[in-house]
Amino acid sequence: MEIAALASFAVLFCAWLLAPDRPRTASAAEFISHExxxxxx
Amino acid sequence: xxxxxNAGDTAWILMSAALVMLMTPGLALFYGGLVRRKNVLSxxxxxxxxxxxxxxxxxxxxxxxxxxxxxxxxxxxxxDWVGLAGVTGDPSGTYATTVPHLAxxxxxxxFAIITPALITGAFAERKRFKAFxxxxxxxxxxxxxxxxxxVWSPDGWxxxxxxxxxxxxxxxxxSSGVAALVAALFIGRRAGLVEPATEPHDVPMTVLGAGLLWxxxxxxxxxxxxxxxxxxxxxxxxxxxxxxxxxxxxxxxxWIHRGSPSVLGAAVGAVAGLVAIxxxxxYVTPAAAILIGLGVxxxxxxxxxxxxxxxxxxALDVFAVHGVxxxxxxxxxxxxxxxxxxxxxxxxxxxxxxxxxATQAFGVLAxxxxxxxxxxxxxxxxxxxxxxxxxxxxxxxxxxxAQHGEAAYQV
Numbered sequence: 052m053e054i055a056a057l058a059s060f061a062v063l064f065c066a067w068l069l070a071p072d073r074p075r076t077a078s079a080a081e082f083i084s085h086e087x088x089x090x091x092x
Numbered sequence: 093x094x095x096x097x098n099a100g101d102t103a104w105i106l107m108s109a110a111l112v113m114l115m116t117p118g119l120a121l122f123y124g125g126l127v128r129r130k131n132v133l134s135x136x137x138x139x140x141x142x143x144x145x146x147x148x149x150x151x152x153x154x155x156x157x158x159x160x161x162x163x164x165x166x167x168x169x170x171x172d173w174v175g176l177a178g179v180t181g182d183p184s185g186t187y188a189t190t191v192p193h194l195a196x197x198x199x200x201x202x203f204a205i206i207t208p209a210l211i212t213g214a215f216a217e218r219k220r221f222k223a224f225x226x227x228x229x230x231x232x233x234x235x236x237x238x239x240x241x242x243v244w245s246p247d248g249w250x251x252x253x254x255x256x257x258x259x260x261x262x263x264x265x266x267s268s269g270v271a272a273l274v275a276a277l278f279i280g281r282r283a284g285l286v287e288p289a290t291e292p293h294d295v296p297m298t299v300l301g302a303g304l305l306w307x308x309x310x311x312x313x314x315x316x317x318x319x320x321x322x323x324x325x326x327x328x329x330x331x332x333x334x335x336x337x338x339x340x341x342x343x344x345x346x347w348i349h350r351g352s353p354s355v356l357g358a359a360v361g362a363v364a365g366l367v368a369i370x371x372x373x374x375y376v377t378p379a380a381a382i383l384i385g386l387g388v389x390x391x392x393x394x395x396x397x398x399x400x401x402x403x404x405x406x407a408l409d410v411f412a413v414h415g416v417x418x419x420x421x422x423x424x425x426x427x428x429x430x431x432x433x434x435x436x437x438x439x440x441x442x443x444x445x446x447x448x449x450a451t452q453a454f455g456v457l458a459x460x461x462x463x464x465x466x467x468x469x470x471x472x473x474x475x476x477x478x479x480x481x482x483x484x485x486x487x488x489x490x491x492x493x494a495q496h497g498e499a500a501y502q503v
Contacts, residue, residue, distance in 0.1 A: 053175030057152055067225050068477075 095183045098190035100320040105188065105195045108315025111308045112202035116143045116209050118304025122363070123213050125297030126408050130490025131217040132293060132500040138212035138224060145225070146205040146232050151176055154204055155197050157237035159187060159245060166249035168238045186246060188318040199315060204240070207264045208232050213408030214272035215279045215480075218487050221495045223480040230470045231271065235463055239267050243455070254448070255455035256429055256438060258327065259316035261371025261421040262459045269415020270460045271467040272406055278471045279480055281405035283487050295356055302359035306335055309366045313373035323434050327373035330381035331366065337385025338365025338392075345393045357393075360413060364392040367417035372425040375437040380428035388420050419456045426452030 120139035124132045146154065153174050160169030173179050176197065184193040208228045215224075242248040243257050250262075257263055292298060313331040317324035342361025346354040368388035369381055376384070395412035406412070426449035429440035439445040474480060481487075486494035493499060 053152075053177055056175050060148055060152055064229070067222060070222065072220070072222060072478075 095185065095189040097183060097192060098319070101188070101190045101318070102192060102195055104320040104324065105191045105199050105315060105318065108311035109195070109199040109202050111311025112199070112206065112315065113143075113308075115202070115305050115308035115312065116140070116206045118301045118308055119206060119209055120301070121297050122301025122305060122359070123216060123298075123408055125294040125299075125301060126213075126292045127216050128490070129293040129501060130492055132297075132492065133498055134221070134491035134495055135212070135216050137221070137496060138216075138219075139209040141225070142209045142212075142228055143205055145228055146208065147201065149229060149232060150197075150201045150204050154232060154237050155179070155200065157233065158204070158240040159197075159200065162241070162245060162247035166242065166245075166247050166252060168241050169245065190319060196318070199318075200240070203260055203264055203312070204232060204236055207236050207260075207268050210265070210268040210410060210414055211272045211275060213410040214276040214406045216407040217282050217491060218279060218481055219491075220478060220480060220482050221491075223474050223478040226474045226478060227470060227480075230474065231467065234470065235267060235271065235466050236263075239263050239459055239462065242458075250455050250458060253454070254438060254451050256375060256425050256448070256452065257371045257422065257455070258374040258425070258437075259313045259370045261367070261418045261425065262455055265367045265370060265414040265418030266422065266456060266459050267418075267463040269411045269413070269418055270463040272410030273404070273415060274464050274467045275471060276404050276406040276411070278468065278475075281403065282407065283484055285405070292356060295359075298356060299359045302362055306362055306366060309335070309370075313370060317374055323374045323436075326378075326433055329378050330373045330376055331369050333378050333381040334369035334385035334388070335362045335365040337382045338362060338368065338389040341386050341389025342393055345390065349393075349397075360396075360409070361389050361393070364388050364413050364417045367414055368392075368421035368424065370418070371421045372428060375425055375429040375434050375440075377428070377430065377433055380424075384421065384424045384428065387424065388417050391420050392417050415460075419460070422452050422456050423449065426450075 116139050120136040124136040127135045156171055156173035157169050160173045163170045179193050179197055181192040181194055183189045184196060188196040208231050240263050242250040243255060243263050245251060309331055310328055314324040314328040317327055339358045339362035342357045343353045346357040365385040365388055368384050372384060392413055395416040396409050399406055399409060399412050427441045429437055430443045431437055431439050438448055440448045482494060
């Protein structure tokens with residue numbers, strides 16, 4: 052059981068290493084802000 | 093024969109574990125209020141993610157490395173308790189022998205969670221989340237677990253030398269404070285800082301966080317008596333007293349120095365007092381706690397001012413409060429400790445045992461040196477795998493959007 056628990060964490064750890072790193076910059080910030088407006092209203 | 097479980101002790105340790113757990117979200121708010129509004133979510137996320145992360149790694153291997161049977165040199169525990177194998181509802185026979193071993197483990201887990209979260213204040217507003225995750229796993233494994241073993245395991249080498257640390261002045265605060273200084277030097281200054289310091293975006297959030305920290309600290313320190321007893325009551329009172337004294341000391345100094353009684357100063361001062369009383373809480377009198385609160389208020393205020401004048405961008409003054417405050421508290425323990433308060437402790441300088449102050453100083457140097465060197469190594473290795481610092485454009489946008497795709501505020 053301990054081995055399975057360690058393995059499940061290892062899977063998550065590998066996923067963190069491989070997860071996409073998609074930087075968002077100012078233009079993306081404007082887009083997200085605009086997108087959120089109707090929800091706030 | 094296994095010791096008998098005491099219901100009162102068990103209830104207090106479980107309750108204390110819950111109190112200490114609340115400190116990490118409290119820390120998230122404390123730090124979250126101090127940063128600019130474009131980085132509040134990323135700052136809160138550091139603490140909140142660690143709450144999940146170390147909850148798992150502590151069960152899998154952290155507890156075994158920190159508190160498991162010693163591997164022979166007093167440096168680190170073995171792997172006997174990996175996955176909490178053998179850690180059950182019966183007392184351990186070594187630690188907190190009147191409560192279930194799992195209750196002691198859970199209490200210690202909350203300390204292991206908040207310690208790496210404290211460091212995050214140093215690299216706020218510019219650290220890549222993926223690099224932060226790798227750093228947190230490595231730091232809690234290779235820095236926190238060994239130091240906890242040195243100081244709190246009966247087989248630990250600093251424990252054997254007689255270093256007193258009631259609730260983590262060296263294990264938690266000094267180790268994280270020094271790591272924060274190293275991290276701040278490694279990652280460099282934030283871009284676009286307004287001198288002398290970037291204004292906090294939400295002081296009420298920070299004060300709320302400080303209040304939650306203060307509340308949770310009763311579990312942190314009084315819970316470290318590991319029983320519902322007189323030492324716990326002493327630690328409860330000394331904790332509250334030192335926090336109060338440090339808060340009013342910090343406010344007084346800032347009032348004289350800057351011309352106004354700072355609200356932020358009251359919050360930071362209280363935390364400095366809580367840090368300094370941590371190693372001493374169960375070993376000193378309430379009167380000594382007042383002197384410790386006074387002293388740490390002066391020393392940490394000075395350290396924060398020195399940091400402002402330096403080129404080191406320890407963004408949220410983790411070293412000035414936790415590093416300096418933790419070292420101050422550890423040394424103060426060597427001065428004010430008395431067996432009249434806690435027969436299981438040792439006398440300090442004022443009770444006729446000058447050697448205890450030297451022992452405490454040695455403990456401070458050993459923990460600080462180890463944390464500095466290994467933190468530097470971890471940062472170097474992580475930076476080779478994933479660049480630690482975000483690109484300038486992301487830093488300008490703010491990490492909330494750039495790293496997490498979310499915004500804290502829509503107005």
